[in-house]
Amino acid sequence: MKGYRKYFLNKMVWFLITLVCAFILNFILPRLMPGDPVAVITQRVTQGMQSQSGVQAVYNQYAELFGTKKPMLEQFILYMKNVAQGNFGISFSQYPRPVADIIASSIWWTVCLQFPAIIVGWLIGNTLGALAAYLKKGFDKVLMPVSIFVSNFPAFGMAVILLVIFGVGLKWFPTSGGYGFDMIPNVSWKFMWSVIVHYQLPFWSIVLIAIGGQAIGMRSMSIYELNADYVKYSRFMGIKDRKIIGYVFRNAMLPQVTGLALSIGTMVGGALVAEIIFSYPGLGFTMLNGVMGQDYPLISAATLIVTLMVLSATFLIEILYGFIDPRIKAAQSD
């Protein structure tokens, strides 16, 4: 147990160091981008304004309000104080809307789209990959090319194909939005059904691409494991195929689990392509606009959430690995 504690503490220290570094970078990097966010805002709010001194006055107002002219260190201290109180500040691009409000209103769309898509893509992909490795022959010959073909599709290409075929052509699914264009959110079966129907195209545009990649990875790992010595030895021992396959998949699954954890960690970054093509609500497009408009508070808050989720996911995976595969713990504890 002492080994586990050392391993855990070691990982915890690295987790904290990485978090501090990421926190500082999340603050600094957006501010190192060339360009002036206040100029972007000034342009937006002074459209039609004839007076040059007026435009200058508006610029000065916002520069003062957002504190962008203050020294970086002063801004950072203020940022830390705010974050400590759970306050990510006011968005530049959607002023006077608080960043927390922007994220709260869109993050659930993203999580509800991404999480099931990642899980389903992962499950189906790994199942198909493992079956291809195990069954070989015809199944593998069909699955492999199809998987390679589909997984290499650019995300926007898949989304557009689904949109054109199932949305515009066959009219099976709506082409845009998170729910009916003629509805407002309410608690009713009609609304729920509308949400489900609108969910389909963005969901499958993510899942289909994920399936191919996962299947290829799992197939390779399974083939490697199926030829491992312990499999041959188990067969000589007369152990049932079903039992052996269980061992094989468990070992082949390890790298796939890491991939899954990372995918879940980064999922709040949003499914940008699906969001844009299907005008689906979510955090991805909001973040893109934040980056384009140099909305420092929004970028910092969103990247901080992504950082925390990725770090937490990898930390948990590393801890779990210590239990699942003692060799890893042993190697890292030395």
Added chain:
Amino acid sequence: MKRLYFVITMFMVMAMVLGACATPTPETIIQTVEVPKEVIQTVEVPVEVIKTVEVQVTAEPSTETFPRNETLYFNGQQWGSVVCWNPYSSNCNNAMAITAQDSSRVTMFETPYLYNMLDGKVYPLLANGDYTWNDAHTEITFKIKPAAHWSDGTPVTADDVAYTWASNIKYETNAGVNYKDYIDSITAVDPQTVLVKSKLDANGKTVNPLMVAAYLSSNYVIQKAWTQTLEARTGGDATAFKADAAEDVVWSGPYHKFFADDTKVVYVRDDNYWGQDASMWGKLPAPKYLAHVIYKDNAAGSVALAQGEVDVSQQFNSNVQILWLNYGLPVSTYLPDPPYGIGASLPTAFYNQKSYGLDQLAVRKAIAIAVDYDTIIANAMTNQSATFAQVPRSLMNPTPGEQALYDHAAVADLQWTGKDIEGAKKLLDDAGIKDTDGDGWREYNGKKLSYVATCPNGWSDWQAAIEVVAAAGKDIGIEITTNYPEWAVYQTVVTDWQALPDTGYDIFMMWSDGAGPTQPWGRIRHLISSEFAETQNNWNGNWGGYKNPAADEIIQAIPGETDPAKLKAAYTDLVKIYLTDIPSFTLMYRPQSFHAVNESVWTGFPHQDDGTNPPVPPLDLTDGWSIAGLYNLTLVNP
């Protein structure tokens, strides 16, 4: 485990199949909507006479689905979520409700007058009759319509107009900052009469009569009582005053907030709207709801237009004509043929006066006449712009009113329509700007002419235009490469003379003013007046740094000039200067607002020669006089 995966897989497949069996796009279900009840309230007026006023209280409609035949759907106006409902704020991103501009959007808040870009006139809205200048041309007087009232039933008064102005100044709103150099005061002479006093110059003349008059059609009147509530809430702090979400705002327009989230915003008609009085529209606007789904890009909006989910489209729909020509959809634009709409602004390529060789007229003119404008208009605008053969270049937009303001014949010999490669080469040769070292590129004083043409990344129509400019350079022996920085970077550079480098931003695109009550004067001023040259935070114009005292003098004189003949001569002189000096050159004409309509549900939209008088402009039935179009709509299937 395998069994579990199999079950999950089957479940997902079943879910997909079931989903596929679903009703395609959500069908429109017409449901019973609560009819607003008329409640009679007795209001005691604290004066000698106790008056009884009938106030219709509009019951808040509750609905899950908007009846399709009561809802007018828009796209292209609202991008991103609505942030607030504060008419004093310029940051609400509430495009359908709060857009104070040359043709102000008057769905929820109203201006005294409505500008009509088609005839260049203003028409009374809250105002009663035309405004009048005094003899000295220093003061404007206008009346408020007796019928005009706020959503809370109280009348709109001259005091509201005066208090709005005072608040604009006190809290330094955009309107205040923009007009304070031109308007001295706005006061209430009596409850119905407003007096606007101009700022005067050293000679006792109005500094700028155009700007004073423009205030009346470009800025909202906001209720005094609500403004005082807002002041009390924000403690007189200007930042808080403008940042207030104003969910309790009082309005005078025909629509107000019904619902808003990250995916859409919906406005509902105020059935107690004062405009149904005979002194204004005489009825309510036809749609009960105005709804705007928030699309993420033009492509999604175009699909929705084609699907019949959008009735009025204010966005660039590439090759819009294929919707009716190829697909037979009931989609149309203001004009049935190219350019499909009325051009109003002039997207322009500016020459950076700092760049080497661009101080030479021959170089500037050679590039400008070599550009293939027809290709730009065909590719970048998919022919949604008039060509320069149809509307010769000047400083005017293609509207008939502006085109009549200058003498076309007087500048005819200065015109060019583009793709004049041989003419451009000759011009350069004659100026001694030749390829002396045999590398294929011309040199000026021994230095190769090499430029970067640029515009913001992702602005696809501008990028397509810039590519054509670069191609023209190659044809005449001037190296022009392209570069597309992100907008956040681009705008920081081109709006700040000190940040504008002498290489890298040699030819760059920006916009010009559209149509409005101060145009074409405002546009010309922004394009060539040296008051904007070499300045910082310059969102007005003349970004290339052009200076011409003769042009400045004419620009300064125009606002005070009332003689049409002298005005025409002045504008003609300015066009001559512009076409002679070529500090920048227009690449295409662009409409004030794109305006494509789908007549699957509603019909009666503005079209050329639709018989309306005054003509309803194609500004999406929301801006300026175009809101008159909302009263002309009828259902295709009543």
